[in-house]
Amino acid sequence: MSEKVLYALTGLFETPDQIIDAAEKTSDGGYKKYDVNTPYPLHGMNQAMKLPPSKLGYAALVFGLSGTVSALALMYWMAVIDYAHVIGGKPYFPLPAFVPVMFEVTVLSAAIATVFTMLFVVFKFPNNSHPLHDTEYMKSVSRDKYGICILAEDEKFDENGTLKFLEELGATNITHQYFTEDSYATWWSVLDKKFAGILAVTAIATSLVVYIGLNKVLYMQPFSWMMEQEKLNPQKGSVLFADGFSMRNPVQGTIARGDLPYEYAVDPEGASKLVNPLPITEANLQLGKVKYDIYCSPCHGFMGEGDSRLRGQFPNPPSLHSEKVRDWTDGRIYHVIAMGQNVMPSYSSQLSRNEKWATILYVRALQRSLNAKESDLQ
Amino acid sequence: MNSTHHSLDYVRKDLPVNFKKIGLILSVVGLILVIAAYYSDPVRSAFNNLVFLMLLTSIGLGAMFLVAIEYIGGAVWSTPFRRIAEFLAAVLILVPIAAIPVYLNLHDLYHWTHTDVVAADKILSSKSPYLNESFMLIRIALFMAIWLIFYKIITGNSKKQDESKDQNLTTKNIKISAIFMPFFALTITFAAIDWMMSLEPHWFSTIYGVYYFSGTVLAGLAAVTFLAVYLNEKGLLVKGLKSDNYYSLGALLFAFTNFWAYIAFSQYMLIWYANLPEETFWYLARWGGNWKFVTLGLLVVHFIVPYFGLLSQPSKMDPKRLKFMSLWILFAHLYDIYWLVMPTFSKESFVFGWIEAGFLSLAVGLILLIFNYKASRENVVAIGDPKLIRGINFRL
Known part of the structure; x- marks a missing residue:
């Protein structure tokens, strides 16, 4: 003392x-x-x-x-x-x-x-x-x-x-x-071991009780979430079908309404022989421009020069004005759009048949803008 | 304790003669200019008349709101200043008179009053059950009647108490004030919609009434604050009032400055975010030409200066600072109303000339005169109020 x-x-x-x-x-x-x-x-x-x-x-x-x-x-x-x-x-x-x-x-x-x-x-x-x-x-x-x-x-x-x-x-x-x-x-008695220890234990215990009580024991779903529906989800299992898959193949010998299967999936040379069924009209070119600007231009650029807007987050594709692409038939381009090529995926789910052909018309117009034919000058 | 007052030390004196002199000069000059203005440019005068009307309404209604809220809240600190607010609420008597020229020029101000325009416009014709001349006339007359009736009853009871010292009058006023509040909320909202929002009848903002309310309270508070500090310095109020008594006035001015900014920004941000052409054109009109600078100026004048001017605790009690900031805020409120009304008149650029100055001069002159008139016939302090002594002794 x-x-x-x-x-x-x-x-x-x-x-x-x-x-x-x-x-x-x-x-x-x-x-x-x-x-x-x-x-x-x-x-x-x-x-x-x-x-x-x-x-x-x-x-x-x-x-x-x-x-x-x-x-x-x-x-x-x-x-x-x-x-x-x-x-x-x-x-x-x-x-x-x-x-x-x-x-x-x-x-x-x-x-x-x-x-x-x-x-x-x-x-x-x-x-x-x-x-x-x-x-x-x-x-x-x-x-x-x-x-x-x-x-x-x-x-x-x-x-x-x-x-x-x-x-x-x-x-x-x-x-x-x-x-x-x-x-x-x-x-400094606030920092006393016994006091601080009891404080810590109380804090942890209270948190645990509250957490377990509210989130586990007493938890009631407030309403049916939209995510949790009684339906089959893609890539998920199912007890309904004998094979355990929820995804089903189309019934043999049928096709979806308004769709025709693409028959040259593994045959680009065969596809080359396809002919563009669309006439060159302003409406078709306009449709092609709209679709091109939405789906193609992010990588190929608005002018088809391969000047991607994606700031290098995706590899830049080659120019559409190259001699190779200019010499391709419409059918060959159709094949690339339908099946994809290198890192380019298939655009079949985004573009219908006619939209693909209209886009090709627009690509042709872009090509002609840089490499006009003799006949265009007359 | 030597600073405590247990008895009242109040001698009724007349206001300084300047009140009457300046009030008279400003009113006469203003009136001449206003009459000349109506001869030279009636449309511009009508718009200015609307600004003038809104300014008087703001000060009168804002002061009325302060009186009522004191009764409802049982506030003690504000009792020594309540009579100032009551006198300022007398400005409401001028509102119907100031509104007459607006009614005579309805067609210049509001294009929804042109029946041919409304008939050709699908939106306006669907709004016409509300926006039509006769209904507007009826409801505005009703609003003014409500304001004046409550003004008469509440201030009448307060005045009676000076003589009778009857505490029941306070109880009565508390009840009447509580009844006044919902009426106040509805009438001020619809008055703001009718008088100012319908200048652009296609435009709408659900927060508009609250926006005008925030400015109204600021204007009423600022006028009360300035007069309270000024009269106390001249020794015209009771003895014993110190800067502690001002503190809540300063704090409320600061609070409502923030409230105004909050409401103004909410309105702007929602319209900016949604970016709907039917809403954005109102702001675009205030961004065209040199209106841009007026709009940016509003931010500085109405928010940044009062905010930093009243931020610290000592500045909320400092008489000098309060006098300056309250005049500044009154100016800011006038600026705000000008900004709300005038772009409809002059789309290209803002205008300020002798017409605007004339209406402003008339407004200030009339407010001074009516305040002087009330002060020459009644006590400037509610000497019968049971809360008064506690109010004088209020310390932070």
């Missing part, structure tokens, strides 16, 4: 008006290091104690603004630099769409940072020891009394003089408050 040191003199008052009056007189009396303890915040105490405006607002401002800036920077980096992506036809940098996020992050970071600044800087957490803890004085002021506490370290403090000063203020229960050096040993 080390030596007792005088920490402060405390006194109690009965009413809020008395304590505000006492605080005013104490600050007028030249005391700097004193505090007032009341069961609840009192209006007018700031002025009575002549407290300067709180500096916590600056922490809120700084952290709030850094929240704004980091939200903006994060979204800018994602939406403009790293993964530029057109969303809903908006520009890459759609500021109005970012504003709500910036606002939320500002509020969130300002609020959290203010609480943590208060906790760690002002309250010096995890220091949880104070000489007034567990004193009769603290019990009174957290119940129904209003107390004032003048610290011994104040320049004007003088044991007898201050005692008299408090008496003159009309304080009752004037008490000497002491602290001992070894009370510092309990400063």
Whole structure:
């Protein structure tokens, strides 16, 4: 047990008006290091104690603004630099769409940072020891009394003089408050192994109980999700059919309505003999242009020069203006569209027969635009 | 405790003679300019008259809202200033008069009043059960009647209390204020729709009423704040009012500045996101020509300056700052109404000239005169109110 040191003199008052009056007189009396303890915040105490405006607002401002800036920077980096992506036809940098996020992050970071600044800087957490803890004085002021506490370290403090000063203020229960050096040993008791351990166990146990209770034991499907339907899904098993597959082959000897099977699937030379059934009309060329611009142009380019718009995310195809492609018959091109070639997949599911032929008409028009025939000049 | 007042220290004095002098000069100059304006350019004058009408409505209704909300909320801090709001609510008496020229020029202002245009337009003819002249006349008259009746009852009770000190009058006013609130919400919404939104009858925004409400409260608050600080500095209110009493005025100004920005941005963002031509044209009209600068200016004037001007806690109590910011916010609200109304009149570029100045001068002059008139006949402080002493002693 080390030596007792005088920490402060405390006194109690009965009413809020008395304590505000006492605080005013104490600050007028030249005391700097004193505090007032009341069961609840009192209006007018700031002025009575002549407290300067709180500096916590600056922490809120700084952290709030850094929240704004980091939200903006994060979204800018994602939406403009790293993964530029057109969303809903908006520009890459759609500021109005970012504003709500910036606002939320500002509020969130300002609020959290203010609480943590208060906790760690002002309250010096995890220091949880104070000489007034567990004193009769603290019990009174957290119940129904209003107390004032003048610290011994104040320049004007003088044991007898201050005692008299408090008496003159009309304080009752004037008490000497002491602290001992070894009370510092309990400063970090929040981090005590037993306490922290129980806290951790309680936290984990509560989380587990809540999680298991709500998500496993008491879980009820709120409504039938659209994903979970009583139907057969492709690539999934089935108990309905003897072979266990949910995907079925078409019935032998039938074809889908409006469709003709492509008979040259493994015979490009045979396909070369096919003739384009469509006449060269403006409507057909227009159809071909629409389909070409949708399905072909992302890789082959709008002019068929192989200038892909995909920024190297997919290999660029060769030009459609090469002599090889120009010399191909329509049927040979048809074969490539129907079956695919190298990394180009089949476009049979996207383009119908007629659309394929119309696209070929348009490709021919593109080729003629760069390599016109003699007859075109007449 | 030497700063606590247990008895009332109020002596009724007349307002500084400047109120009447400046009010008279501004009103006379304004009236001459307004009459000249109607002779030289009736259409432009009609649009300015609408801005003038909306400004008076904002200040009157905003002040009325503050009075009612004090009663409903049982607020104590605002009691020493409530009479100022009551006087400002008297501006509502001018609203029907200011509305007469608008009715005489309906055809210049609202193209849905032209029956031939409506007949040829499918959208307008389907809106015509609501948007037609006679129904508009009836409902606006009804709105004004509602405002004036509630104004009369609530301020009448408050005035009676000065003499009788009867606490039951407060209880009565609480009930009447609670009845007033839903009426207030509906009438202000439909008044904003009728007077301003229907300038572009094809356009619609469901948040429009709330948008106008946010500006209205700001205008009422700013006028009350300026007069409260000014009159207190001149010693015309009760003794014992300190900057603590101003704090909530400053805080509310700050809050409603944010509220306005929130509503204005919500409206803009939803229209921008959906990008539907039937909605976007309203903003595009405010982005064409040099209207662009007015629109960007609105952001600065109505949000950024008041936001940073009132952000810190001390600035919400500083009398000098409050006087400046409240005048600034009143200007911002006028700017806002101008921005809402005038693009319909002048599509190419914004206009400001002696016609606009004349209407503004008349508005300020009339508000000063009516305030002076009320203050010369009634107490500037609600001396009979049971909450008054607690209000004076309010400390942060």
